[in-house]
Amino acid sequence: DTEVTQTPKHLVMGMTNKKSLKCEQHMGHRAMYWYKQKAKKPPELMFVYSYEKLSINESVPSRFSPECPNSSLLNLHLHALQPEDSALYLCASSQALGTSGAETQYFGPGTRLLVL
Amino acid sequence: AQSVTQLGSHVSVSEGALVLLRCNYSSSVPPYLFWYVQYPNQGLQLLLKYTSAATLVKGINGFEAEFKKSETSFHLTKPSAHMSDAAEYFCAVSETGNQFYFGTGTSLTVIP
Numbered sequence: 001d002t003e004v005t006q007t008p009k010h011l012v013m014g015m016t017n018k019k020s021l022k023c024e025q026h027m028g029h030r031a032m033y034w035y036k037q038k039a040k041k042p043p044e045l046m047f048v049y050s051y052e053k054l055s056i057n058e059s060v061p062s063r064f065s066p067e068c069p070n071s072s073l074l075n076l077h078l079h080a081l082q083p084e085d086s087a088l089y090l091c092a093s094s095q096a097l098g099t100s101g102a103e104t105q106y107f108g109p110g111t112r113l114l115v116l
Numbered sequence: 117a118q119s120v121t122q123l124g125s126h127v128s129v130s131e132g133a134l135v136l137l138r139c140n141y142s143s144s145v146p147p148y149l150f151w152y153v154q155y156p157n158q159g160l161q162l163l164l165k166y167t168s169a170a171t172l173v174k175g176i177n178g179f180e181a182e183f184k185k186s187e188t189s190f191h192l193t194k195p196s197a198h199m200s201d202a203a204e205y206f207c208a209v210s211e212t213g214n215q216f217y218f219g220t221g222t223s224l225t226v227i228p
Contacts, residue, residue, distance in 0.1 A: 004159075042206055042218035043160070056215070090159055102148045102167045105216060107159035 003027075004108035006091050012114045015081060021111045023074040023091030031055075031097045032074040033105065034066060035090040043090055049074060050097045081115045088112050118143045118209040122219035130227045135194040137222045139181075139207035142188065148210040149190045151181055155203045163205075166190060177201070202226045 004025045013019050023032065031050050035043035048056035049068040063085075065077040074091055088110045094103040123138040141147055148167055152160040164175025171183045181192045190207060207219040 006159075040204070040221070040223070042221055045215065048215075092160075102165075102210065104150070104162055104165060106162070107152075109159040110157075112157070 004091055004093055004106050006089075006108035006111050008111060009109070010112045010114075012116065013078065013081065014116055015083075017081075018077070018079045020078065021076040021089055021091075021113075023076075023108055024072055025093040025106070026072055027093065027106070028071075029093035029095055029106075030071060031094045031103070032068065033092040033094075034074070034076050035092065036085075037088045037090055037110070039088075047076075048097070055097060078113075081113075083115050086113055086115045118147070118211050118217045120207050120209050120217055120219035122205075122207050122222050124222055125220065126223045126225070128225040128227055129197045131199055132196050135179075135192070135197045135201065135224065137192040137205050137207075137224065139190045139192065139219060140188050141190060141207075141209045143209055143211070149181075149183065150208040150210065150216070151175065151179070151190075151192050152206045152208065153177075153203050154206065160206065163192070197224075197226045199226050199228065 007022045033048050034046040037043045045058050046060045047066040052068045063080045067075040090110045091108040092105040094105045119142045121140045150165045151163040153163050154160050163179050164173045166173050166183045174180045179194045205222045208216045210216050
């Protein structure tokens with residue numbers, strides 16, 4: 001099973017709302033990722049967790065707050081977002097952050113976020 | 117840092133024709149290269165990956181890619197396009213620490 005699940009599929013929120021995106025995998029992977037993808041563009045890395053610890057934060061604004069409560073779950077908490085934050089948010093996981101770079105990343109279907 | 121160039125942001129082929137999507141990389145040795153496909157409103161699905169075991173890599177759905185070190189290329193091909201192949205295709209290179217560098221993507225249209 002190489003499935004990464006994400007909820008919700010779609011989310012509409014106002015600029016003053018607080019919401020959370022959820023990602024789950026049961027492949028025993030110890031690295032998990034959040035990406036942001038605008039239409040017709042490649043995914044942009046936001047955060048990387050390795051063994052439940054934040055490993056990479058690509059200078060993401062503080063209105064995005066990641067959380068990794070356990071090895072299977074990854075959350076992205078959203079607060080005071082801007083309309084330009086509207087995008088597809090993708091979660092991915094891999095076996096680990098390997099020293100070789102050969103690890104495949106498995107992607108979820110994404111959450112389509114619209115900020116009004 | 118690594119980088120990937122995908123020549124041709126849009127490619128159109130007739131159904132049954134050869135599909136060729138181009139990817140060139142700049143990388144220190146050894147590169148790890150991936151092709152992903154993204155259907156509308158979906159996540160990325162792995163088509164195939166190169167990890168130095170063999171230069172010709174076969175993937176899912178009839179796709180394959182050949183690693184050519186001398187040309188720093190990893191082009192994706194399929195002998196006969198099917199309507200269901202219409203999608204966005206991303207080439208990616210990975211380095212130590214597993215950070216992916218994606219190309220800008222190629223949108224494939226299949227004409228009936």
